[in-house]
Amino acid sequence: MTAAPTTPAPPSLETDPELTKIVSDALTVVSNPTDLLATLFVVVGSVLASALIVRRIRPRLKHRFAWLTLLDYLATPVLSLTLLSLFGLFGDLFDNPLIDLGGTLIALLCLIRLLGAIVELLFRPTATLRFMLRVVTVLLWIYVVLQIFGTRNPLIGQFFSTQWSVLGFSLTTRHILDGLTAGVVIVIVALWGDKAIGNLLRRNRTLQPNFVLALSRIFSVLMWIAALALIFSISGINLTALAAFSGALGIGLGLGLQRLAASYISGLIVLFEQSVRVGDNIATNNIIGRVTRMTVRYTMIRTRDGVEAIVPNDSLTSNVIVNQSWSDRNLRLVCGVLVRGDTDTHAARALFLEAMKAQDRVLQQPPPHMYVTGVNDKGIQLDGHFWINDPENGQHNVVSDIYDAVLQSFRKNGIALVAQ
DSSP, rough: OOEEEOOOOOOGGGGOOOHHHHHHHHHHHHHHHHHHHHHHHHHHHHHHHHHHHHHGGGGTTTTTTHHHIIIIIHHHHHHHHHHHHHHHTTGGGOOOHHHHHHHHHHHHHHHHHHHHOOOOOOOHOOOHHHHHHHHHHHHOOOOOOOOHTTTOOOHHHHHTTOEEEEEEEEEEEEHHHHHHHHHHHHHHHHHHHHHHHHHHHHHHHSSHHHHHHHHHHHHHHHHHHHHHHHHHHHTTTHHHHHHHHHHHHHHHHHHHHHHHHHHHHHHHHHHTTTOOTTOOEEEEEEEEEEEHHHHHEEEEEEEEOOOOOEEEHHHHHHSSEEETSSSOOOEEEEEEEEETTOOOHHHHHHHHHHHTTTTSSSSSSSOOEEEEEESSSOEEEEEEEEESSOOGSSHHHHHHHHHHHHHHHHTTTOOOOOOO
């Protein structure tokens, strides 16, 4: 970023009689040590006393957000202005232009801080944005003061009219400060709007959760595009030129971020199609588990081992998905044993079936089934198929309970297993 200021005429106090009088009166006060010390005592003492009073009051308002916000924004400048006014009642000792000018500037600060307090009370920004907003109110006050004097002093006017070249855009200092000041407020309002729309969509009982997530993301993108366009407009950036720059940048980013863009687009497709929903039990790319969270970019799957797998959404649209919860929440599980070849399979299957039905989490409809799924020289393979409707409570635990019951029942009835 390079500055390219124009060359103005040398500043001269004679060009503004009012500024000349203010400077002349101020120099008179400064040249008199008694008046100067009195002025410093009054101004600094008022500010320090106000800050001390606010510090004593603040702990009592710890749990009252509105009053605490007003205290942080307005208490110190209002008390300082009040004390300066009280000092003025003592007569000519403190009657000097520096105190009058200081009181006027503090009153201006009160007005700007009041606007900041209103924004914070209305939109409840995050801690970081709250700090930025409070800093911006002070910077805005300094900015307004400089603008007021900029109309009277060519040197300050030159500062605001300085031309800067940023990425091919020609901006003035005034435009940059306008954009920075307004940008914080616009970001706060945009965040509030994004949150408000999300809450409104979530309270709508007619929309599916997938639709709520997709629509909230679309509204969020549109809101931030509008916010950025407004900030650029306030900053004096030509949106037409920015479009050309963004097109070139977009081509470069598109080539390098194709997979990321595909994940976002696939996420919207999955959310609108509802082929996968939160709570579904799916299998894809050798990952089997329950969907616990869905975003526009990825889907989170909790496997049977309790591990969270983050799957990019483009994998869900380009690969085969087995959705075990598409028609209902029932999940089929299988557990099996290998018994000796001379085992009474009817008795073994009956005992196995009884052990499955005895578990509280095993559904009776559809009922459990037993099958002979293999016969070889080692023995007979028996597999039990059963259903549960609460896979979020675990799957290995119910299988383990069935195996415990089967082993106890087999031992009591003399049925032996084959070592594999």
